[in-house]
Amino acid sequence: MIKEFLTSLFESPKLKEAKSFGHLYESIALIAREERCSEAWMPHRNQCKKFILESLKLSLHFESVLILGSGPIHEIPIEELSKKFKKVVCVDIVHLKSTKKRVQHLKNIEFREHDLTESESELTKGILKTVVPTAFTNENWGLVLSVNIMSQLPRHLEEYIDKNFKGKFSEEQVNAYLEMITQNHLRYLETFHSPVALITDTEVHYLDSNNKMLENHLEFQHLKLPTPKTEWIWDLAPIPEFQKDIAIKMKVRAYHLNNRNSH
Numbered sequence: 001m002i003k004e005f006l007t008s009l010f011e012s013p014k015l016k017e018a019k020s021f022g023h024l025y026e027s028i029a030l031i032a033r034e035e036r037c038s039e040a041w042m043p044h045r046n047q048c049k050k051f052i053l054e055s056l057k058l059s060l061h062f063e064s065v066l067i068l069g070s071g072p073i074h075e076i077p078i079e080e081l082s083k084k085f086k087k088v089v090c091v092d093i094v095h096l097k098s099t100k101k102r103v104q105h106l107k108n109i110e111f112r113e114h115d116l117t118e119s120e121s122e123l124t125k126g127i128l129k130t131v132v133p134t135a136f137t138n139e140n141w142g143l144v145l146s147v148n149i150m151s152q153l154p155r156h157l158e159e160y161i162d163k164n165f166k167g168k169f170s171e172e173q174v175n176a177y178l179e180m181i182t183q184n185h186l187r188y189l190e191t192f193h194s195p196v197a198l199i200t201d202t203e204v205h206y207l208d209s210n211n212k213m214l215e216n217h218l219e220f221q222h223l224k225l226p227t228p229k230t231e232w233i234w235d236l237a238p239i240p241e242f243q244k245d246i247a248i249k250m251k252v253r254a255y256h257l258n259n260r261n262s263h
């Protein structure tokens with residue numbers, strides 16, 4: 001906790017939402033969690049990288065690739081993408097200094113900080129309004145990757161509402177709003193004229209110490225996702241990371257979106 005707090009003092013994120021919505025702190029905490037769970041998370045990281053490398057065959061060209069949800073770049077084969085494409089653009093609401101430093105030897109990587117819901121600034125005014133984002137859609141990407149960000153987008157908004165507007169909205173209003181956030185991410189991905197590879201967790205499994213399922217939460221029942229190309233289990237929180245007698249695993253699915261004009 002103290003280490004995370006101290007690290008946050010040395011970061012100066014470009015977007016004010018990075019701090020006000022807790023993204024900065026969450027990014028620092030994510031790195032600490034990854035260090036604690038590195039062995040359990042390795043198969044998941046490798047599966048993500050493998051799927052991304054397989055998706056290169058869909059690329060329209062190798063001028064540029066867009067990565068949405070680049071974060072600490074742990075699930076992305078960044079060296080290979082840097083070799084393959086002339087330009088690699090990483091987008092996230094916050095990129096830590098340590099992440100940028102780790103890849104500074106790769107000269108064709110660009111970092112862009114952007115709120116990929118394009119809804120956080122409206123929410124600071126107490127308005128539950130969501131849009132289909134438009135950033136980066138005018139550029140001609142060879143390939144677009146959305147890497148484990150879709151389920152994360154509503155989380156910070158939900159926490160922000162809970163902290164700042166408790167009681168202002170009904171539970172139904174908040175749930176409908178949060179569902180629209182992920183719906184709009186999917187619509188956003190569908191507006192690109194390039195092939196899109198989407199990786200996201202889709203189910204959260206709570207298990208007891210005998211690996212018996214206690215609860216299974218399906219995340220995207222409101223969405224029409226295509227048939228996944230592949231899926232795997234992410235050992236997200238082995239005991240005792242979450243609780244001393246409950247583990248969390250997630251079912252991750254990987255998709256190719258057949259966008260118009262992309263083939």
Ligand SMILES: C[S@@+](CC[C@H](N)C(=O)[O-])C[C@H]1O[C@@H](n2cnc3c(N)ncnc32)[C@H](O)[C@@H]1O
Binds near residue numbers: 076092147149
């Ligand atoms: C699970 S992490 C992604 C990890 C990353 N794919 C990797 O390779 O290490 C989820 C990411 O979503 C980002 N994120 C959450 N809400 C966001 C938003 N509104 N706009 C942009 N990025 C956001 C977080 O900052 C975080 O880096």
